[in-house]
Amino acid sequence: MQPDEILDYLIPGIMLGALYAVIAIGYTLVYGVLQLINFAHSEVFMVGAYSALLALTWIDPSSNPTTFMSVLLVAAGLAVSGTAGAATAFTLEKVAYRPLRRRNAPRLAFLISAIGASYFLQNLAGKLFGRDSRALPTVFENKKVFSVFGTQVTILQLLIVCAAVLMMVGLDYLVNRTKLGLGIRAVAQDAETAGLMGVDIDKVISRTFIIGGFMGGIAGFLFGLHLQLSFTMGFLPGITAFAAAVVGGVGNIRGAMMGGMLLGIVESFSSPIFGESWRYVSAFAVLVLVLMFRPTGILGERLGRSA
Amino acid sequence: MSTTTKERDLAPTGSALARLRTKRWYQQPMFGRLVGTVAAAVLLDVMSGPQGSREDVFFSLDKTLGSLRVVWWIIGAVALWAILEFAKPLYNRYLAASVGPLERFHAPVTGPVKGLIAQTRTTSANLRRILWVRIGFSAVVIGLLILLPNVLSTFWNQVLVNEVAIYVLLAIGLNVVIGWAGLLDLGFIAFFAIGAYSTAYWTGAMPVEPPFTLNAFLVIPVAVGTCLLAGLLLGAPTLRLRGDYLAIVTLGFHEIIYLIAKNADGFTNGPRGVQGISNFGVHIGVLDYDWELDPVPYWYLLIGIATILIIAFLRLEHSRVGRAWTAIREDEVAASATGVPTVKFKLMAFAIGASTSGIAGVVYASKARFISPESFLLLFSVLVVAYVIFGGMGSLWGVIIGTAFLAWLPQYMKDWVNPNDRFMYLGALLIVMMIYRPQGLIPSVRRKRELSMAKAGLGDADAMSEPAGGRMT
Numbered sequence: 175m176q177p178d179e180i181l182d183y184l185i186p187g188i189m190l191g192a193l194y195a196v197i198a199i200g201y202t203l204v205y206g207v208l209q210l211i212n213f214a215h216s217e218v219f220m221v222g223a224y225s226a227l228l229a230l231t232w233i234d235p236s237s238n239p240t241t242f243m244s245v246l247l248v249a250a251g252l253a254v255s256g257t258a259g260a261a262t263a264f265t266l267e268k269v270a271y272r273p274l275r276r277r278n279a280p281r282l283a284f285l286i287s288a289i290g291a292s293y294f295l296q297n298l299a300g301k302l303f304g305r306d307s308r309a310l311p312t313v314f315e316n317k318k319v320f321s322v323f324g325t326q327v328t329i330l331q332l333l334i335v336c337a338a339v340l341m342m343v344g345l346d347y348l349v350n351r352t353k354l355g356l357g358i359r360a361v362a363q364d365a366e367t368a369g370l371m372g373v374d375i376d377k378v379i380s381r382t383f384i385i386g387g388f389m390g391g392i393a394g395f396l397f398g399l400h401l402q403l404s405f406t407m408g409f410l411p412g413i414t415a416f417a418a419a420v421v422g423g424v425g426n427i428r429g430a431m432m433g434g435m436l437l438g439i440v441e442s443f444s445s446p447i448f449g450e451s452w453r454y455v456s457a458f459a460v461l462v463l464v465l466m467f468r469p470t471g472i473l474g475e476r477l478g479r480s481a
Numbered sequence: 482m483s484t485t486t487k488e489r490d491l492a493p494t495g496s497a498l499a500r501l502r503t504k505r506w507y508q509q510p511m512f513g514r515l516v517g518t519v520a521a522a523v524l525l526d527v528m529s530g531p532q533g534s535r536e537d538v539f540f541s542l543d544k545t546l547g548s549l550r551v552v553w554w555i556i557g558a559v560a561l562w563a564i565l566e567f568a569k570p571l572y573n574r575y576l577a578a579s580v581g582p583l584e585r586f587h588a589p590v591t592g593p594v595k596g597l598i599a600q601t602r603t604t605s606a607n608l609r610r611i612l613w614v615r616i617g618f619s620a621v622v623i624g625l626l627i628l629l630p631n632v633l634s635t636f637w638n639q640v641l642v643n644e645v646a647i648y649v650l651l652a653i654g655l656n657v658v659i660g661w662a663g664l665l666d667l668g669f670i671a672f673f674a675i676g677a678y679s680t681a682y683w684t685g686a687m688p689v690e691p692p693f694t695l696n697a698f699l700v701i702p703v704a705v706g707t708c709l710l711a712g713l714l715l716g717a718p719t720l721r722l723r724g725d726y727l728a729i730v731t732l733g734f735h736e737i738i739y740l741i742a743k744n745a746d747g748f749t750n751g752p753r754g755v756q757g758i759s760n761f762g763v764h765i766g767v768l769d770y771d772w773e774l775d776p777v778p779y780w781y782l783l784i785g786i787a788t789i790l791i792i793a794f795l796r797l798e799h800s801r802v803g804r805a806w807t808a809i810r811e812d813e814v815a816a817s818a819t820g821v822p823t824v825k826f827k828l829m830a831f832a833i834g835a836s837t838s839g840i841a842g843v844v845y846a847s848k849a850r851f852i853s854p855e856s857f858l859l860l861f862s863v864l865v866v867a868y869v870i871f872g873g874m875g876s877l878w879g880v881i882i883g884t885a886f887l888a889w890l891p892q893y894m895k896d897w898v899n900p901n902d903r904f905m906y907l908g909a910l911l912i913v914m915m916i917y918r919p920q921g922l923i924p925s926v927r928r929k930r931e932l933s934m935a936k937a938g939l940g941d942a943d944a945m946s947e948p949a950g951g952r953m954t
Contacts, residue, residue, distance in 0.1 A: 279919060302530070
């Protein structure tokens with residue numbers, strides 16, 4: 175890799191990192207309130223992408239949409255994928271996790287239920303929409319907007335980073351400044367005491383899932399604009415994002431954002447250094463290294479009860 | 482005076498309380514059940530629909546949600562709901578009333594029952610008798626299993642070896658990790674792959690030449706050693722942390738092993754796979770026998786391996802090690818406080834599971850003579866987890882029977898149900914099992930009790946929390 179190529183890998187890395195950060199937040203929020211690795215979150219991501227596919231195919235854009243039409247399509251895609259993601263996460267919590275919570279089930283049971291939900295949703299999508307990968311319809315022409323030291327930045331990269339940053343800022347505000355955020359933090363710290371203080375735990379948990387699902391769904395749509403859709407598309411981004419959440423400090427929202435960025439950039443640079451086929455190993459390598467030397471992640475755990 | 486008015490303002494009036502108490506009609510639990518039933522019916526309609534097509538995204542949805550069949554499903558669901566809702570009061574009035582629930586449970590312990598209790602109290606003579614009965618029973622079961630291939634066709638003999646026996650072997654190993662130590666290992670097939678590739682390497686089938694070639698039988702201890710080492714290397718840093726990190730790290734480990742198998746072309750031959758792995762064979766003096774294409778001899782071999790492992794694991798379960806696992810599972814902090822080195826025993830369970838998986842890998846590679854990365858997908862790891870849970874984690878017999886059943890079922894159903902949908906049903910099965918029967922098909926008594934204790938807020942029933950102390954001992 176030449177020194178002048180650094181930006182060529184850094185910019186896609188930032189784009190990828192922004193996506194991972196948004197997905198990682200979904201994991202970290204749920205881990206904060208339930209101490210559960212929500213394996214099915216990667217399927218929320220996939221549902222977001224497929225719902226956008228359905229909506230955009232239904233609207234049926236021309237292969238060369240006008241600027242106005244492009245904006246409309248992107249807005250529709252964002253709205254539909256966010257809603258579908260939120261609905262999936264909400265249902266998931268209600269069907270798969272709440273009955274277990276009622277019964278005080280061991281954490282093993284939650285994890286198994288999560289894996290079951292993940293495989294169920296994945297293969298249901300595979301069955302309904304075919305097991306081949308497909309692409310979203312053309313929403314906009316991916317033109318370059320400007321260039322930084324000779325490296326071009328495309329609309330897609332700009333869109334992804336902007337959307338991700340907006341969501342992250344919004345979430346940060348929501349968690350730190352609103353009443354719901356206070357509830358989420360309280361439940362994460364000590365659910366039982368929060369309940370005694372009048373926090374409706376069920377409602378808080380359910381809304382946490384909705385927030386995480388909303389962001390995950392949108393990330394799915396944005397990912398679909400970048401790469402192809404398939405029913406297993408959630409797996410690799412999902413576990414990379416979980417690794418990002420752990421790297422940043424699980425339960426720590428700013429940590430998840432940072433971890434996501436870090437892993438995105440590392441992954442992007444590992445493909446020219448180690449070869450394309452090894453890029454997915456890099457996230458796990460970073461994960462294992464971080465767990466060995468700093469088990470609570472870079473920024474430390476914050477929301478977690480047992481931290 | 483002012484205080485009294487304030488109190489009156491604060492005290493809820495009768496009508497306000499009544500308003501709080503009344504539920505609207507749609508908030509009644511019976512309508513919640515109606516919504517649930519209808520939703521389940523719509524889901525079943527979508528699940529049982531045709532496979533999606535490549536050309537039209539909406540094809541499958543059109544054929545299920547967009548056609549008349551969904552209406553039939555909904556009608557069926559409403560009918561089922563109505564029958565259940567309106568039959569319940571009838572049942573309560575006429576049937577359940579005849580035997581009062583209290584009478585049933587508070588029946589006094591009378592003479593004969595007391596005698597029965599006295600009889601089952603185990604003396605040493607009784608214990609010996611029970612042991613002999615068990616040995617006899619096991620011998621009969623093994624004898625029947627040995628005779629089994631004679632009554633089956635060649636196809637089913639292949640299924641018996643490739644699917645049932647290999648998966649049972651894997652499940653026996655995973656049961657140690659999930660069922661006894663209470664850890665979730667999602668990379669179990671990675672060790673299977675290590676065993677299989679070890680076989681390929683030591684029998685000289687890989688592109689890289691080994692220093693000397695070994696008989697497939699001799700590869701077993703080598704593979705066990707390799708898997709133990711890999712398990713220790715992977716487990717030692719992660720088992721010191723919170724238990725659920727193990728799940729994600731093993732998942733990552735599986736992906737790494739898979740990617741190495743797929744991409745390290747010069748070593749593993751990449752996606753093309755390895756061919757010509759030698760079969761099992763015995764060549765000592767007059768004994769001269771080779772396992773070849775016929776599946777039946779492999780069946781006998783696998784019965785032998787499984788029997789040895791089952792005996793070893795049963796001994797282990799009731800040894801000091803097994804008791805330590807139980808203690809860790811039930812309450813890790815208490816176990817650690819009473820001097821159980823928790824991390825050491827968790828690591829031990831993990832490594833034992835890993836090496837069992839390695840043995841299965843050796844047998845698989847040597848039987849199939851061909852392995853490729855596609856034989857070691859993550860799906861299979863999840864599949865084994867599902868099998869263990871279905872059978873009843875922690876109960877060895879439950880795990881064996883459950884696995885045998887679930888490994889056989891898709892082969893039996895393959896003419897009616899698309900094999901690709903198998904994982905959809907398995908996923909649903911896992912959720913339903915966790916909700917309604919977390920202890921599994923044939924539960925272990927102890928696990929069942931732990932789950933009900935956890936329900937009452939006592940103990941963990943798994944080893945997923947952060948280890949107390951958190952250091953290797």
